[in-house]
Amino acid sequence: MYKILLVEDDLILGDTIFDILESAGFEATWVKDGQKALDQTFITNYDLFLFDVNVPFINGFELLKDLRASGDITPAIFITARVDIDSFSRGFEIGADDYIKKPFEIEELIIRISAQIKKSFKTYNKNIVYKDLSFSIDKKEIFKDNQKIHITPTEFKLFELFIKNIGKMISKEEILYHVHSGDEGSEAALRVQISKLKKIGLEITNLRGVGYRCEQV
Known part of the structure; x- marks a missing residue:
């Protein structure tokens, strides 16, 4: 199973996304703040990061920036309510691979995750x-x-x-x-x-x- 690190401090949304990921056949790790997420990356190699932006201690932007600076190239998707151009620009500048806007459809989330995993193998094929x-x-x-x-x-x-x-x-x-x-x-x-x-x-x-x-x- 592909391993996904989910960072989401909203308990209801986090629980929902976690269940979606597990039901879709992924092995998910769910943490509620950026520091715990950073700690997890030292323990486990993940296939994809799914980060909310506004989380405690280390926000999603800074978390991904630190990971990219360390050489981590794991595909990363931001899940966020932010839709302004500055936020989009900053996210992609620091190394995001995709954005998904809240609220979103379950099918959209799974499609975007699957697309990024395929790209990590340098292919668009199954x-x-x-x-x-x-x-x-x-x-x-x-x-x-x-x-x-x-x-x-x-x-x-x-x-x-x-x-x-x-x-x-x-x-x-x-x-x-x-x-x-x-x-x-x-x-x-x-x-x-x-x-x-x-x-x-x-x-x-x-x-x-x-x-x-x-x-x-």
Whole structure:
């Protein structure tokens, strides 16, 4: 399941959005202020941020600004009643990917979230094809020759990271941080996991002393 960090201090609206996200198949974390949101980003790697602007301690704008300054490129959507041009301009300037205006329809929220997740894979399609592998973005399923592939959650995180960065070198440190949500991971275990991904069809090159790259095909 894709992980979404929701920041909303309105208890009724927050509870409603949380239920919508869970019902749509997302794994949601709901916090009521910007400081708790910032703390959560050190614990978990999220697939999408859903931030209200006017929240306590650190507002949505400052929260996203701090995250972008730290190098976090997680897709971010602001949910806000603000509709003035200055607010829109500031939000996009600091790194927002989309806005959704309150009040909104459930379907609109899910459509916008799904669109941003697809864009994080650099595609507008529901499926990514790599050689004889097909990855369903919506269902988070991998198929090889029309047969579903089963891998561990950690291997799946690694698979997603490589699929999002085909042709790009990824450092060992970045890989270990992503796969283990900020905790220190084992390089020996990483080598085993990469070997498993090679067996299912990913062409991964070890750039010795630097990192790894999933080759374009």
